[in-house]
Amino acid sequence: MIRPHQERPIHLGSPGEEISIQDLQTIKHRFKRLNQLREQRVQDFLLPRQQAFLDVLALLFHCNFPMLPGFISSTTPAGIPEYNPGIRTINAAKQLAKNFNYTRPVSLVYPIEGLFLMGSVGSIAFSKTSDMDIWLCHQSDLLPGAIDELQKKATAIEVWAASLGLEVHFFLMDSKQFRLGENTPISTESSGQTQHYLLLEEFYRTAIYIAGKSPAWWLVPPHEESNYTGYIKHLIDNLFIPEHELIDFGGFDAVPAEEFTSATLWHLYKALHSPHKSLLKLLLMECYASEYPQTGWLCQDIKKAVYQGDFMSADLDPYLLIYQKVERYLQKAHSHGRLALARQCFYLKVMGSSDNTMDSQTRAAREKYMQHIAKLWNWPVSTIENLKYQRLWNIKKATSEHAVIVQQLTQCYRMIMGFARDYVAQNQENSNDLKLIGRKLHAFLEKRPGKIEIITTRSEVYSKESALSIVENRLPDGDDGWALYLKNVQMATAGDFEPIQKCRTLVEILCWLVINGLYSKQLQLQFSSQSLKMPNDEMHSTLTQINHFLTQNFNDDPPLETYQTPKAQLSSLILINMGISDDEALCVMSERSDALSYGMSRECFIQTINRISLSSWGEITSSQGEGIEGLFDSLTDIINNNKKPLSPGGLKFVCHTPARAKGIIFRVEAVFNTLVKLFAKQYHNRAPRYILPGGTSFYVFQSVNQTLGYKKLATKKQLLNELARPQEQFSTIYFDQAVLENTPIQLIYSLNRxxxxxxxxxxxxxxxxxxxxxxxxxxxxxxxxxxxxxxxxxxxxxxxxxxxxxxxxxxxxxxxxxxxxxxxxxxxxxxxxxxxxxxxxxxxxxxxxxxxxxxxxxxxxxxxxxxxxxxxxxxxxxxxxxxxxxxxxxxxxxxxxxxxxxxxxxxxxxxxxxxxxxxxxxxxxxxxxxxxxxx
Known part of the structure; x- marks a missing residue:
């Protein structure tokens, strides 16, 4: 019995069995009707002025008309087989070009084989902030010059789409090259360098046919999926369908195991910055990997519905299909915590995040849709209501969610690495793309002392705190530590509250607060400490400096190719004497004005060093040091480990010491500039030494085995012994002005050759x-x-x-x-x-x-x-x-x-x-x- 909206099932025989040419045509029409339905859903979601984009999209590549968007020249490749614009398209074109008049091309050569939208554009997850990925498929024999022309046209149309408020990305592709695994295109959600078949599966599951040849995959019945190549050959050889009517992207009859590894790592990479958007896809990769080698592809579910005839009645939304498969997988595994997270991700994807501009009508329709899904899948009654409060997250909620997400990402990473050990050949497991993504994941997820944790959910914080407290406390090992609390908390009462963040150093707390979006000029900060004094103006000035430094220099998502080269420091911020702003010893006046060795008593004004460093791999680290040697440790580390070439601009100093700040900064900047000049480059047959005073001692800087270090010399006699020490090669001496004054030694070394x-x-x-x-x-x-x-x-x-x-x-x-x-x-x-x-x-x-x-x-x-x-x-x-x-x-x-x-x-x-x-x-x-x- 056929249900309403259900059409008769179609069975295409295997090679040697009966195959109806009429059934083949019916399957093509069913797929096109399904695609028309998806395209109409997209049009309904767009603004009226944006709808013209899809109306004329195929026409723009079918002909070259000077007044239409994207025109490059009359010789730009144009023409799409099986395409004839309708009245709506022609009227839309006339709105763009008043004198437009469509003339059917007389040429039988069609350089453009097909146009397809793909990704979230045809799903319930599509929103006003979503982009459109479009596959622009061209003939394999197009010359390079013609392909360049076509790319220019696509780029020009992208610009026009942007003027309508649409983010569009065209991907030129040759289906033959794609089928052979060459020159794989990418989408904004997938890496063509790390996956091929899974990108193809996403295409078959999400693609919206706009115009051109029909995908050959449509005509391979579900039971012949594993014999895809042979079945297509059988259809063509036996004249069931003309080859020129098909565009062949390939099938799933030989999917390599490494695809699951690379795709999972790619989605892990994306999840670091958009976790809720990527977690469902991650779980889908886990489902697929768990079924290998008999993987049940979601696109096959769509194909089965088309062949069974219930494609119009069944909900074949691509994003819903992901959720349904993940739900079944997690229920079977009794992973209730992960299932709750999957439901949350699905809800957020459908309903949008806190900054969503969804209109009230669409929001109401989607809320009704989510209620239907919750009822259908037996969600707990309170789930939907709880998920609505996503818009009300504060930093405490975001931090706790981040911990859950990191746990899931780590679990996915371990799972796919285990899968790789079982199924992936060693040379594939260690491929370059996997190595780069692995480095990215390690750099983000690794926890170590001094490294600032960037929470993945920081963009979800809707309710920003107006008051926070930074409190010094005693750690279990006896060292001092610091904690960040909501509202007003003092040291005496801190034990009664749960901190939102704990760190060993104050600079870690301040940096974490800034990078995770909690700092603003209006923020009220309560500071409670025994060891440090931070007046309110110094606290806000320090936070402003950190915020400016990170805003100007930090890239939280470096390009993947960055991980091809070893990690290097890029820039650093050094905070001198932070929280030590009222030391009376710093107020003594003297003619000997060196901040590193001041006055008759040779006092060093550098008491503490707090450093924030940024790496090329998107890491933020902090370190702390004491006195002048803490400063020198930081300076030598920057010289040795910063990306080359190194310039003085790679380091910024901040000091709030009253009456001394400018002098201290000027002095340490001069020392650093000298170190950069002398040691930032390696010279053949030259090993310079730089000598300067520090307190009552002297310090000698020199590179040994291309690594800059320093030694402390407590007395003048030790300094002279150092000058008398044999050298492996000629060593020029550069003296600071206050070294060995009243002796001719500086003069002598200025003449040394x-x-x-x-x-x-x-x-x-x-x-x-x-x-x-x-x-x-x-x-x-x-x-x-x-x-x-x-x-x-x-x-x-x-x-x-x-x-x-x-x-x-x-x-x-x-x-x-x-x-x-x-x-x-x-x-x-x-x-x-x-x-x-x-x-x-x-x-x-x-x-x-x-x-x-x-x-x-x-x-x-x-x-x-x-x-x-x-x-x-x-x-x-x-x-x-x-x-x-x-x-x-x-x-x-x-x-x-x-x-x-x-x-x-x-x-x-x-x-x-x-x-x-x-x-x-x-x-x-x-x-x-x-x-x-x-x-």
């Missing part, structure tokens, strides 16, 4: 000081009491030229001599000195040589022609030489002994090869032995 040994001498009333900077920047300092400068230079020159003459170094080095002078004003200057090493014969020639043996170094010391060896004197060899030297002294007068040459194996200098050896090694060894001789 690679491959040059520079000897400077400075004569004062009491002594003469020798400064030697070697070919790699190592500094040797030696003070000589009551010494004749000329005699000293002669001794050093003999020594330096002796070691150079043996060609111990890889390249030929030169020696320069300079005199340092000091003006009355205390300024140092340098003057070159012309000097040659020609020691008189009467001088003592003291050479120290040695060779390496299994038992250590065997020394041989030559005092003029006298030889002293470890073989004769053992470990007393230096003492024996010293006793011999004393014989040359007149009346046992004590005067310095100077070594004229050193020729020792590498092990004596604790190096392994000649490339490591530099002049500073010899100078340090020379001084060590001379100190023993000159006791």
């Amino acid at each position: 690679p491959q040059v040994i520079q000897l400077f001498y400075y004569e004062s009333k009491a002594d003469t000081t020798i400064y030697i900077v070697d070919e790699r920047g190592g500094l040797h300092i030696q003070r000589h009491n009551k010494a004749n400068p000329g005699y000293l230079l002669k001794q050093y020159a003999v020594f330096l030229e002796s070691i150079l003459n043996r060609n111990l170094f890889e390249t030929l080095l030169t020696i320069e001599y300079c005199e340092i002078r000091k003006s009355v004003a205390g300024d140092f200057s340098s003057n070159p000195v012309q000097f040659k090493a020609t020691p008189p014969n009467s001088e003592l020639n003291l050479r120290i040589t040695g060779e390496a043996t299994n038992k250590g170094i065997v020394y041989t010391i030559y005092c003029n022609e006298k030889e002293f060896s470890s073989l004769d004197h053992g470990n007393q060899v230096f003492y024996a030489a010293y006793q011999h030297i004393l014989q040359f002294r007149n009346g046992k007068v004590s005067y310095p002994i100077y070594i004229t040459d050193i020729d020792l194996p590498f092990s004596a200098f604790r190096v392994d090869n000649p490339e490591q050896l530099q002049t500073i090694h010899y100078l340090n060894y020379k001084q060590k032995i001379e100190d023993k001789f000159n006791v």
Whole structure:
């Protein structure tokens, strides 16, 4: 018995059985009637001026008329088979172009094979904010120039549609290429790079036929779905239907398992920013995967209804079909919590979100529709009423919903990864697209200390809070923590309330508050803390700075290709001394105005550092540090890990310290700019060092293995030892202004050059000081009491030229001599000195040589022609030489002994090869032995 609105069932035989050509035509007409019904629903939903878009859509691609929207040229590919515009279309065209007159094309060549709308446009979920995806199918043999013309026309029509208030996206496609898996088009809801068959299933389920050839899939009966390719071939070969009447996108007779993995990951990716919109599709992917390899496609349900004849009476809404399948799946699995979430997602999709502009008539009709669905599927009585309060969500409700959603996303992720392990080949599981989406999911879902959680439901918050409280509390491990509460809460009463967010640091709370949309200038904030003081103006100023920083710099949804490259920091905001705005120590005045080492007591004004950083993978992280080393830790981390090229604009400083803020910011910006200039790029054969004061200490910055680090030197002596340290390559020294002032060392290093040994001498009333900077920047300092400068230079020159003459170094080095002078004003200057090493014969020639043996170094010391060896004197060899030297002294007068040459194996200098050896090694060894001789 056939029910009202039901037509007779049609059975198309398998190959070898009877197939009625009339039945084939009937199936085509049934599908077209179903599509006309869907198109009319869309038209009914559109505004009158928007309805013209669908009225003339096919006509615009059927002919080229200069006054109609999208006209490019008269040679733009045009013409659609089986299309003849009706009266409504022609009248709509005349409204757009008064002189339009339709003439049937005489050509039998039709470059446009078909036009189809797809996606939510033909479903109950379509809204005024929905977009329209349109497949514009063209012939496979179109030349590239013709395809370009067609794309220009499609783009121009998109612009025209936008003027009507419609968001339209055309996707040019070649059905042959698509069927072969080449050049897969995408929709705004699907990634053609990560799925093919599931996109095809969505097309067959949601597509609205506008004009052109009929999809071949219509004519493959449900029982022959697994034999799709063979059945189409049978129909064409046996002339049941002409091939030129069909457009063939393919079937589901060979769906690979990796499609479910890629599609699920894609919808997980979309769900991070539109969870309710994507969760039903995620659950659908889970249903499909659970049925693999005998998947029950939803589009087949539509096909079965068409073949059975009840397609006009059954509710075949594409979005309802998703919900029904998910409902059955979750009921069978007894997943009541997930089922409640699925119902919520379906309701929100149909009824729209809080910012929806749905008119009252449409809203009333959809509310009635939802009541019908709830009754049909036996929803709890209170479900609809509870879901209506979606528009009244506050941040507490949104946060709790976010937790539920993240749990579901995580469960879906684990499910599909398990499916991939069971069904997907390893090379497919590790494909590039899956890797990128996996990185995106991990970056968003991973929880770690300091990372700011972005709630997926923040856009659903309708009721914004006017008052919040930030309260310091004690964590179970004894550390301080912070909590955010609704309304007015104090530390003393905080235990009686449930916080909406808890974090270890204050900056995390502030950042979470801003990024999740809770901050506004009108927000009243109660601050309760023992360790920090935050006046209301400082609190709002800090929040304003954070809000501006995130608004200007943060992208919460980076393009997928961003995850192709390793994660890198993009920009940072550093808050200095946040909540420490009334420290009396910062009010002391002094002529020494360096904020890092202020006054006679060398006070550092940097007390705390709070940093917010943004990554290229859409993450927000925070960190906290103490004092100047907390600042330097942040600066070096930015230099090392920020995306290159790095510029000073990648970092912003904020400080609210009264009377000192500008000076502090100016100082730390100058330090950072210097670090960027010196270390943001890697230089070949150059390892600069930057030295600046911090408190009572000094800090040396240098890159080692392309990583910038720093070391603390507590005293001036440690600093000089650092300057004397051998270097692997030439190291230019950059001194901060307040380092080693009242010494000529800054002047000396300003003249330093690679491959040059520079000897400077400075004569004062009491002594003469020798400064030697070697070919790699190592500094040797030696003070000589009551010494004749000329005699000293002669001794050093003999020594330096002796070691150079043996060609111990890889390249030929030169020696320069300079005199340092000091003006009355205390300024140092340098003057070159012309000097040659020609020691008189009467001088003592003291050479120290040695060779390496299994038992250590065997020394041989030559005092003029006298030889002293470890073989004769053992470990007393230096003492024996010293006793011999004393014989040359007149009346046992004590005067310095100077070594004229050193020729020792590498092990004596604790190096392994000649490339490591530099002049500073010899100078340090020379001084060590001379100190023993000159006791």
